[in-house]
Each structure stands twice: as structure tokens, then as C-alpha cells.
Amino acid sequence: MAEYQHKAIESKWQARWAEQKVYKVTNDTTKPKFYVLDMFPYPSGAGLHVGHPLGYIASDIVSRFKKLKGYNVLHPMGFDSFGLPAEQYAIETGQHPAITTEKNIATFKKQLSILGFDYDWDREVKTSDPSYYKWTQWIFQQLFNAWYDYTADKARPIAELIDIFEKDGNRHVNAACNENIKIFTAQEWKNKSEQEKAKILLGYRLTYLDEVMVNWCEALGTVLANDEVKDGVSERGGYPVERKKMRQWMMRITAYAERLLRNLDKLDWSEAMKEMQRNWIGKSFGCEIDFKVVNSDITLTVFTTRPDTVFGVTYVVIAPEHELVPRLTSKLQKKNVEQYVQRAINRSERERQAEVKTTTGVFTGSYVINPFTGEKVPIWIADYVLAGYGTGVVMAVPSSDDRDYRFAKAFDLPIIPVIAGTENLENPTEIKHGKLINSGFLNGLDTQEAIQKAIEYAEERGFGRRKINYRMRDAVFSRQRYWGEPVPIYYKNGIPHLVPFEKLPLELPQIDQYKPTPTGEPPLARAKNWKYRDEDGNEYDYEHTTMPGWAGSSWYFLRYMDPQNDQTFCSKEASNYWNTVDLYIGGTEHATGHLLYSRFWNMFLYDMGYINHEEPFQKLVNQGMIQGRSSLIYKDKYENKFISYHLLDGYYGETVELHVDISLVRGDELDIEAFKKWRPEYKDAEFITEGAKLGRHESGEVIRGKFICGSVIEKMSKSKYNVVNPDDIVEKYGADTLRLYEMFLGPIEVSKPWNTDGIEGVYKFLRKLWNLFHDEKGNFFVSDEAPTKEELRILHKTIKKTEEDIEKLNLNTSVSSFMICVNELTALKCNKRAILQDLLIIISPFAPHITEELWHLLGNQTSITKAVFPTYNSEYLIEDTIEYPVSVNGKMRTKITFDANASVETIQQVVLSDEVVKKWLNNQPAKKVIVVPGKIVNVVV
RNA sequence: GCCGAGAUGGUGGAAUUGGUAGACACGCAGGACUUAAAAUCCUGUGGCAGUAAAAUGCCGUGCGGGUUCGAUUCCCGCUCUUGGUACCA
Numbered sequence A: 001m002a003e004y005q006h007k008a009i010e011s012k013w014q015a016r017w018a019e020q021k022v023y024k025v026t027n028d029t030t031k032p033k034f035y036v037l038d039m040f041p042y043p044s045g046a047g048l049h050v051g052h053p054l055g056y057i058a059s060d061i062v063s064r065f066k067k068l069k070g071y072n073v074l075h076p077m078g079f080d081s082f083g084l085p086a087e088q089y090a091i092e093t094g095q096h097p098a099i100t101t102e103k104n105i106a107t108f109k110k111q112l113s114i115l116g117f118d119y120d121w122d123r124e125v126k127t128s129d130p131s132y133y134k135w136t137q138w139i140f141q142q143l144f145n146a147w148y149d150y151t152a153d154k155a156r157p158i159a160e161l162i163d164i165f166e167k168d169g170n171r172h173v174n175a176a177c178n179e180n181i182k183i184f185t186a187q188e189w190k191n192k193s194e195q196e197k198a199k200i201l202l203g204y205r206l207t208y209l210d211e212v213m214v215n216w217c218e219a220l221g222t223v224l225a226n227d228e229v230k231d232g233v234s235e236r237g238g239y240p241v242e243r244k245k246m247r248q249w250m251m252r253i254t255a256y257a258e259r260l261l262r263n264l265d266k267l268d269w270s271e272a273m274k275e276m277q278r279n280w281i282g283k284s285f286g287c288e289i290d291f292k293v294v295n296s297d298i299t300l301t302v303f304t305t306r307p308d309t310v311f312g313v314t315y316v317v318i319a320p321e322h323e324l325v326p327r328l329t330s331k332l333q334k335k336n337v338e339q340y341v342q343r344a345i346n347r348s349e350r351e352r353q354a355e356v357k358t359t360t361g362v363f364t365g366s367y368v369i370n371p372f373t374g375e376k377v378p379i380w381i382a383d384y385v386l387a388g389y390g391t392g393v394v395m396a397v398p399s400s401d402d403r404d405y406r407f408a409k410a411f412d413l414p415i416i417p418v419i420a421g422t423e424n425l426e427n428p429t430e431i432k433h434g435k436l437i438n439s440g441f442l443n444g445l446d447t448q449e450a451i452q453k454a455i456e457y458a459e460e461r462g463f464g465r466r467k468i469n470y471r472m473r474d475a476v477f478s479r480q481r482y483w484g485e486p487v488p489i490y491y492k493n494g495i496p497h498l499v500p501f502e503k504l505p506l507e508l509p510q511i512d513q514y515k516p517t518p519t520g521e522p523p524l525a526r527a528k529n530w531k532y533r534d535e536d537g538n539e540y541d542y543e544h545t546t547m548p549g550w551a552g553s554s555w556y557f558l559r560y561m562d563p564q565n566d567q568t569f570c571s572k573e574a575s576n577y578w579n580t581v582d583l584y585i586g587g588t589e590h591a592t593g594h595l596l597y598s599r600f601w602n603m604f605l606y607d608m609g610y611i612n613h614e615e616p617f618q619k620l621v622n623q624g625m626i627q628g629r630s631s632l633i634y635k636d637k638y639e640n641k642f643i644s645y646h647l648l649d650g651y652y653g654e655t656v657e658l659h660v661d662i663s664l665v666r667g668d669e670l671d672i673e674a675f676k677k678w679r680p681e682y683k684d685a686e687f688i689t690e691g692a693k694l695g696r697h698e699s700g701e702v703i704r705g706k707f708i709c710g711s712v713i714e715k716m717s718k719s720k721y722n723v724v725n726p727d728d729i730v731e732k733y734g735a736d737t738l739r740l741y742e743m744f745l746g747p748i749e750v751s752k753p754w755n756t757d758g759i760e761g762v763y764k765f766l767r768k769l770w771n772l773f774h775d776e777k778g779n780f781f782v783s784d785e786a787p788t789k790e791e792l793r794i795l796h797k798t799i800k801k802t803e804e805d806i807e808k809l810n811l812n813t814s815v816s817s818f819m820i821c822v823n824e825l826t827a828l829k830c831n832k833r834a835i836l837q838d839l840l841i842i843i844s845p846f847a848p849h850i851t852e853e854l855w856h857l858l859g860n861q862t863s864i865t866k867a868v869f870p871t872y873n874s875e876y877l878i879e880d881t882i883e884y885p886v887s888v889n890g891k892m893r894t895k896i897t898f899d900a901n902a903s904v905e906t907i908q909q910v911v912l913s914d915e916v917v918k919k920w921l922n923n924q925p926a927k928k929v930i931v932v933p934g935k936i937v938n939v940v941v
Numbered sequence B: 001g002c003c004g005a006g007a008u009g010g011u012g013g014a015a016u017u018g019g020u021a022g023a024c025a026c027g028c029a030g031g032a033c034u035u036a037a038a039a040u041c042c043u044g045u046g047g048c049a050g051u052a053a054a055a056u057g058c059c060g061u062g063c064g065g066g067u068u069c070g071a072u073u074c075c076c077g078c079u080c081u082u083g084g085u086a087c088c089a
Helices: A006-019 A051-069 A085-092 A096-114 A130-144 A158-168 A187-191 A194-202 A253-266 A273-281 A307-312 A334-345 A349-354 A402-411 A448-460 A547-551 A571-577 A593-608 A673-676 A726-733 A735-744 A759-774 A791-810 A811-827 A834-845 A848-857 A904-912 A916-922
Strands: A033-038 A072-074 A148-149 A154-156 A207-217 A222-223 A242-251 A283-293 A299-304 A315-318 A360-367 A378-383 A392-396 A464-468 A491-492 A495-496 A531-533 A539-541 A583-586 A620-622 A626-636 A641-643 A657-662 A687-688 A709-715 A883-888 A891-899 A928-932 A936-940
Touching: A006 A726, A006 A848, A033 A051, A033 A571, A051 A072, A051 A583, A051 A735, A051 A791, A085 A096, A130 A207, A130 A495, A130 A547, A148 A158, A154 A158, A154 A539, A154 A593, A158 A187, A158 A194, A194 A495, A253 A273, A253 A283, A253 A593, A273 A593, A283 A307, A283 A392, A283 A448, A299 A315, A307 A448, A307 A811, A315 A402, A334 A378, A334 A709, A378 A891, A392 A402, A448 A464, A491 A539, A491 A883, A539 A687, A547 A593, A673 A709, A726 A735, A726 A759, A735 A759, A735 A811, A735 A848, A759 A848, A791 A811, A791 A834, A811 A834, A834 A848, A848 A928, A883 A916, A891 A904, A904 A916, A904 A936, A916 A936
Parallel strands: A033 A072, A033 A583, A315 A378, A583 A620, A641 A687, A883 A936
Antiparallel strands: A148 A154, A207 A222, A207 A242, A283 A299, A283 A360, A283 A464, A315 A392, A360 A378, A491 A495, A531 A539, A626 A641, A626 A657, A626 A709, A883 A891, A928 A936
């Protein structure tokens, strides 16, 4: 008697696969390669939840499928193990983040291993491992030692730039560099001090130091992400946050803007994803125009994409944080301006952009001359202008820009219509393109023509120039944190120097507390005796900031190719063989962060000749999120009293909403006793229940009623107590069921809340599959009879569907087709080896354990993972007749069966003489009969 | 605000390129087996009207329009949910 015993089968095969290293991947092989990758997880303390495996199962299915199709498949897993939560935990408990992280990784690995993934664990990488971050630091140093040559359109070694400076100065250098670098000759370069030279070079390097605005929280002594700031105060603790300029390491990703944009066309990513990156890069064509400030030597340069509307400029707006603001402010306006700037600067950029209802701004007291008209217009300050975009100054054309229009209305500034048809409109910005009016030499021209004409005019007269602008900014690389890669830099006389390669990795030092120093220095400043020592024994300070989370994750896909190499980050042989990632699965939340930074680093390594592919991820698929269903409980604001969900309306007091652990709730009903034990402060809480009148049951038992919780669908997170762990499901149903079920839930890209309601159906399917191989008594029983035509049709229909579905990643419908196949074979009582053996192979990528077991019961000696995917034969699917749906005016009314090769004329004739069709024709002749061969007939009445 | 995605029965979802809306599964209802329950199996199941039961008709893919012989699919305008918005990863 052998029933389907998932536990025994799964642990047996997992052990055997590990023991025989079935999933070992080698780099030298004659087989074609396939590289399938998941975005690696951050090992959080909550462990793996049911959302993580969604993508992992999909990639595992593809990996196993490609192996069956004869590919050498690289399908690795590792951990993005630097990050804030471990550090936060360290601050609170004093526990070293490395210890927490190791523990969390162990939990994750254990959880991953019971799901039966085909990872080669010998290739695991961890970003917080010094043997890994040695190479992250090395890449940083390569970026430090490089500059971007726009003429060659690639990065080059900084030594070559120094050569050019020595021979020719920087006059002919077309490089990505800081804006304030002055032109110098070779002789001038040679005369500069080492200090000066270092400063200039820093302005060219692909990683450099700069002063940038950050959210500084004095009380926490650290910089906060925009996410961590709510309404101008820190989310944690509610301390005030100010915007402040700090010296930070930057990454010159803008050098790559054009290539990052251009290459998108070559990638097999969703249009949505490419669009997001395009918008992030934000390329726009336009020009700069110089506006001279009246009675001053200052010139304000604006960037505009609409120089055609320059005759409609009625004022100019400058960003509150712009450095010229103090010089432009008149005595009379000083107080107003200072007040305004103070307030505006402390608002986040997102807030400033999002706010459209209230328009704010202040007049500086200064004026500029519009070089096209010679007219004098006022300079205003407004927070809708950001210092970081364009030049930080805009020319305002209230008649054709919405924000300018609102601003002009609010402050009663003039509006000059410049586009024909807008003269008499209440809101002229409704029409943005057309023939120009009130615009001097541009009158009568169309928008596009006028733009070109205006730029030419400005260029000829020297007060403007054609300009391509990008919205993308250089990336801030420094973090005022402990748990990240140390930046391999030390300072000598204030000039940054690279820690020599032999001294890498520069390991994280031990510190007493994981907090910033009392003076607001980053945590690494606490390290005792942590200094760089040169040969002469001189000591220098190391850089005290660490690298951001995205540093380690920007190149990990290369390390998997050659994970143990201690000579280089990844050997050329390995990267030449594995090349680009063929399928990358991960969430859309990485659209503009990780996926741009990785492309940038990969492109840089390509430029420097370390790898041979320019793009890291050829095909990208975005998996949706599995959301959690949180349970909510309502507590009286002042008393230790809880109110059941449906009684809230009638409750007299004020209540607060709290998250309650979902393990204490069954179908919205709270287990009150368990809840009292959950938190000591609730031990004596009072509960107002519902659903039953208080009283006594006939048996004498007191009727208590039910306590019902509210619920909300949101991100699965430890802090929301809504995490569902896959372990319990595997325990009850097995990994094969979980794998099939997660795929069966729906398309991989769609987000949905976790819900186990349908899991029984999938479990039943596996039992039915098992029963195909067993008789009623449970004995293994398979026949060697030749299959019938019908059985072959069922099998080959499924082979075809599965293959198409996996290629397109429609894994939910493959599971359905397996169910249909097994249902049909069960109905035919088919237990033929010729059919079942192939069926096992096609199901094996989805349910590797049960299929491996049955495969061996069939007498096979080697693993099913080494089998060959069956070839679909179209001959088995040919049908002699086709049943046509016949519709009248597009509505299906009847069905008529025709010979597969019946002519259109025959079909029309038969259809028109059909009783049902006649009824709808009602003795009128049909206006039209449309026959789509093989598909449908439509009669138009 | 800006950029991206989505909305189909009681539920998860299916529908290949514009061609039978609701595959497959859950749930529910009824039945078989059983002393009973569980498990298993069978039948039915979008809504409304209609019928003894059928037949049959009408409505129906977030809302309002449009294109088409034919629209879940294409176009225009909305609503709601959701991801990103540069120091969460």
C-alpha cells in the first residue's frame, strides 16, 4: 500500500541530490549556456516568507526546463547581506550586525533548501563577506582611476588623462567632469602643485567627492532617506530634520546617461520597465539662454525646451537653494526671501514637486533683461524649481506652462499669449503647440520650426546655445552608516588616496557602538587605531562613510560566474562563457535603482575591458508581490479595552488601530486567550465581543460571543505581523504542492494577497498523478501496452502547451494543462509507460520530487533532471472536423460541425440553411456572412 | 504632483493576432459510499426572467463614450487599487 507520502519522498530526494551534487554547475562544457537569475534577497530577520519563492520557483522551473532541453544552466543564489535593518538591530541591542546577518542567512538557506531548488550552493555569494567586498572595493578603485571620454564614448584610465594634460592641457578634452573646472595649458598643468592636480583630477574621476544636499537629523546624528522623513521630522522618534550640504562620494552615472538610454532598445524588457528608465534618465532637447541681471555683473542661465515661447517670458524663477540667491536679493526683500528660503529648503523635493494646490514664492527685488525682447522682467524664487535640475533657473512663460500659469495667477504677474488661438482663452495653457504670435521674428512659425529658429538666433548672437539635458543626477555613494563596505580611501592633507590593492579587503573595524559619534561623525569614526599606515609608519585617516546597499548588488551577477576566484573579481574565461544573464526575475521596485546602477557598473567594466558584454540583463521579467493580509484590532485610546470590528460604529470612545499577529486570528476571529498571552500589557485587557447575546447555553456554558478583527491587504512585513512562512505549508502539503500552488495562483507579474484557499486542489492533483501509476490497492502498476491515438493526442497537446507556456513564463496555465491532462488520462484509465514517462518529464520542472520518485519507480537509474524533454509531434493533434461557433450579429447562437477542409462557400450555404440561423434571419436575406476559416462564422442580419 | 502597472462569477484566475466570456481550481449545493464523520467519487453552479424539468430570452469583463460584421482585447475621457519618485533593499 503506497499512498503519496510527500514528506518521505521530498526529504529522501533532497538528501540524495545534495549528496550526489546533482546541481553542480561547471564552466567548461560543450553545451550551450543559459543563465537564469533571481534578484538576490536581503536576509531579513523575519525569514523567508511566501512572497519570496514566487520568483524563485519560476526561475527554478525555467532552469530545470532548459536543462532538460540540453543547456548548461547557471542558476545561483546568494544574499544581499549589508543593510539597514541589521544595523538598526545592532544599535538597539549591541549585537554585531555580522552575527545577526549570519543567523538570518542560515534561516533563509534552510527554508530555501526544503523547496527543492536546483541551486549550486558552492556558488553562493554574500555581499557582506570580505572575500566578496574586496572586489566591490576594487571596482570602486577602478572607477576612481577612470574618467569618461565623450569623444571615444567610453571610460578610460585616468593615467591617459594625465598624459593628455601634460601634452596639451585640458583644452581639447571632451570629458564628463565637474562644471567649475577651468581651462589650462600643458605648461599651467605642470606648474600646479600635487594638491591642485589632485583636486582637478577628482573633478574628472568617475567617483568623486562633492557637496550635496542631504536630510540631516541632528538628534539621530545621521542622514535619512526621504522615506524616513515624514512632514519634516524623522519617522523614528519624530526629531527635526534639516536639509544640509555634506561632502559625499558620488558616482558619475550621468556620464553614461546617453548609453544607458540608447541600449534600452536592445534589451528584452517590458516596455513599461524601459519607459520608467527612459523617464528617469529624462533626456530633453533644448537650449540654454543667458539673462543679464539689471545693474549687476551676474548672468542667469536658464535651460528651456521651449525657446520658441521666449517672447512670453514675464518673469524668471530661481530655486531657493541656488547659490546666487543672496546676491540677487535686494535689501528691501531680504527678510521675506530669507524666511521663504529657510522654509523651502527644508521641504523634501518630493513634497515640493507634489504640491500643486498651494503656490508659494517670493520676489527677490532684482530684474533680468530678456535678450530676445530687451525687456526687463522680475526674478522670483519658488520651490517648484529644483536646484538639481537644469541650471536651477527657469524662464517662466505663464501662457504655455501650467506651473508658471498657476504661479502668475497667484502673484498677479502678466500673462502674454504667444500661441495662436490662446489669446481669448481663460486658461491659455490648454493649447501648447501651434503658430506663434506676439513673438517678433518667430511670428507665424510652428512650434518645431520656431524652436530651431530661436536657438539659431541665440547662438548667432552669443547669448544662448543648443543643449541636451538629462534629468538623471550623479548618484550619492556615501552612507553615514556602519553596516556597509568601507570605502577603500585614506586622506593625506585632505586629498583622497586609494588604499593599495594588496591591502584589500579593507575590513570593517570593530566599534563600541553602532551609532554616529557625539559630534555627528559616521560610526566608523569610533574605531580605535583604525588608520592607514604607510611604509614610513605615518598614519592617515580612512574614509569614514561606507558604501550604499546598491554597491554590492551592482555586480553580483558576475561573481556567480566565478565565485571563488581570489585573483580577480571574475575571470575573463568565465564571463566570456556565461556572458549576459538570459533571464532575470525580480520586482518592479528595482526599476530605477538597482537596474540602472548595475547597468552602469557593468558598462564601465566592459569599457575597461574586464568583461565582454555591455549589458548585464538581456531579458527581464517582473514578478508581482505576494501581499499579506494583516489583522487589525481596535483599542480604546485611554483604557485597556478592545472593541470588536462591527461594534466600532456605535462605540462612544476614541479608538486606535493596532496590528495583531495573524497567527492569533482564525478567519477574522481573535483567539482572545492567545492574544492575552501575546503581550504582557494585554493580560488583563477587556474585550467587547459581538455575535451572541450574553447569557448561558443550555449546557450551562457561558456564551461569550466573538471578537472580530478588521483586515487590510498590504506588504508582507515583520512589523505588520502578517508574514506567512512557507515552512508550515511545506510541512502539511509538501514543497511540490507549494511550488505548483504559487504558480497556479496567477500570472507571475501580478501582485496578489496570499491566500491558501485553493491549495487543496493542487494537492489533489498530485495525488491523482500518483494514482495514475498505482492500482486501487495502491500497488505500483504500469503497463507496457502501446498507447492509443487519443492518449497520444492528450500527451502531445500537453507537451506543446507546457513548452510554449514556460518560454513565455505563463506558468499558471501550464499547471492547469497538467490538471486537464491527468484528468483526461484518469478518465481513460491510462497507465501506459509510453505516456506516463514523458508526462513525468514535462511536469518535473514544476514538481521535482514526486516526479523523481515515480521516475525511479519506473525503473530509471539516473535522475529525471538528466532526462530529455519530449519532442512534440503535431501529427497527433490533427483534427478531421472543426466545430464552428455560428454567431448572428456577433452573438453566438449555435454550433455546426464541418469537415476540416470545407470551403467557405459550403460553410456559408450550410449556415444559411440552418434552422437556428433561419429563425434569427426571420425570412430576411442575410446582409453578410463572414467566415473566418478554422475560427468562427458570423451572420449579419 | 510626475512616471509605471492593474481592475473579468462568491474567490484565485482562463480566453494564442479583434473571433464561442468564465478553461482549470477553490467555495457552495445536491447525491453515492459510511452506523456516523473524514477522505474519495459523481452531478450542478455568472446574474435576472422563464419552465414541472427543459427549451429559450435579456443583461454581463471597474465607470462613460467611440471604432468594428464582431471588443475582456483597439481608441478617447474618468474612478479606484498599487509600484517608483534618487540614503529601505
